Amino acid sequence: MATLSSVFITLVFNQWHLVAGNKELVLCLQAACFMAFLAMTSVKKSGWMISASLFLVCAAGTIRQCWLEQLFNAADIYIVDDGRSCGSSGHCFQYIAAKGRGLAAKRQALFSSEEYVNIYYSYSEGMPAVNFDGMKNEFVQYLLCHGELKSVARDDKTTCD
Numbered sequence: 001m002a003t004l005s006s007v008f009i010t011l012v013f014n015q016w017h018l019v020a021g022n023k024e025l026v027l028c029l030q031a032a033c034f035m036a037f038l039a040m041t042s043v044k045k046s047g048w049m050i051s052a053s054l055f056l057v058c059a060a061g062t063i064r065q066c067w068l069e070q071l072f073n074a075a076d077i078y079i080v081d082d083g084r085s086c087g088s089s090g091h092c093f094q095y096i097a098a099k100g101r102g103l104a105a106k107r108q109a110l111f112s113s114e115e116y117v118n119i120y121y122s123y124s125e126g127m128p129a130v131n132f133d134g135m136k137n138e139f140v141q142y143l144l145c146h147g148e149l150k151s152v153a154r155d156d157k158t159t160c161d
Contacts, residue, residue: 005033030058068121071128075147076100079110079119079130098142098149108149113138124152127160 034055072079080099098108111117113134122129128144129152142149145160 005037027058027062030055065121068123068128072121072130072144075144077144077147077149110142110149111138111140125159 034052069079078099080097098110100107111132111134113132114136116135118133120131120133122131124141124143130142130144130149132138132140141152143152143160144150150160
């Protein structure tokens with residue numbers, strides 16, 4: 001039951017992109033799930049171990065995402081929701097941009113996708129990366145190179161010059 005609840009929380013809240021505080025919400029829900037199942041299974045050692053393991057994996061993933069996001073923020077790059085629009089055909093699009101907050105504030109359109117965009121941070125080729133994963137097999141990755149975003153083709157290996 002604990003595993004199914006944890007997977008359900010992750011899947012449901014993964015439908016919204018992570019820049020809107022979603023990763024913190026998922027962590028809090030996972031913590032609440034952990035505490036509830038810990039209270040119910042405290043007499044069973046195996047149940048406690050499963051609940052603790054699920055919580056630790058979730059916490060480690062959230063901390064890693066926050067740490068990678070801070071690397072982008074330190075370079076004055078903030079991933080922001082750039083709005084949504086719906087056409088007459090009923091298809092809605094979501095737009096994502098990068099925005100600087102410094103003296104030379106900049107705005108750069110990064111990605112647009114139909115319906116929703118899943119945003120997650122990773123470490124690719126030894127460099128921090130932000131990934132945009134949309135519907136219909138849409139995917140874009142940007143590496144953080146010397147304080148700027150560098151686009152990477154789907155199967156390309158890119159390094160910072």
